Amino acid sequence: MDIRKIDDNISVAPQIAIEDVAEIARLGFRTLVANRPDGEEPGQPLMAAIEAAAREHGLQWVYLPVESGNITDDDVNRFGPMIREADKPVLAFCRSGTRCTVLWALSNAGQQKPEDILSQARNAGYDITGLVPRLLQQARKQ
Template identity: 30%
Template sequence: MNLALLVENLYVSNQLQSEEDVQKLADVGVKYLMCNRPDGEEAAQASFEQVTAWAHAHGIETTHLPVVMNQMNMEDVSQFAQWFAQHEGDVKGVYCRTGTRSSLLWALSQVDLGKVNAIEAITTVAQSGRNISGAAMMLQQLEPHTKEA
């Protein structure tokens, strides 16, 4: 498991594969967990249902927002932002295959809300070991939107 603190109270991880992975999340205080990966993306991945069973055994609430990277849209970003805001102040975790998709959802949501700019989002994600620089144009396009709001 490649677990990293993305920002205060938000951990990002690659695919959770065991109850021990979920235990590590519980150990750092995660109370809310979001999966951004569709079931069956890879043959050996643990299903969302299985991860939910492990999570509930450790007192962690789960949410499934499956996103295919090249089909991600602003509705996905909005749903992520709502979940993130709903649990503000609580320790949260997000995961997908590598953690990049989940990190990108965070970045897009925060730039769209005007909380960070594109460069800050890319830099923050890079510090957690993920690379979303390929989405720089998409992130930058959201910046004027936030300044008008």
């Protein structure tokens, strides 16, 4: 399991296994967010099975599937409030963690400077510099 901290409220990870959920709870995460649709890739665990494990270990579960490479404004508008209201800290996962990072970045565009967002993403191992025009556009909306 490859957990990457973005800030004190949220970390992201590539696809987790059902067996990882106990460790996620032990590490102190309170909410588990899945941004990956079921069936995106052969052999990926079913989200219902991860949800059952999350609930068994006392984690709040949020299923917010987002199509890879096609993050819509609606996705961003649902992600931001969900993270703000979730029990912290939050662990969000998708195939590689990039989708979760982009959702976090765009949902924070109005609250943080783009260079700070890029720096936090880079520190977590994600280069989202190509997102700058959309970050600026998103900031104007908020």
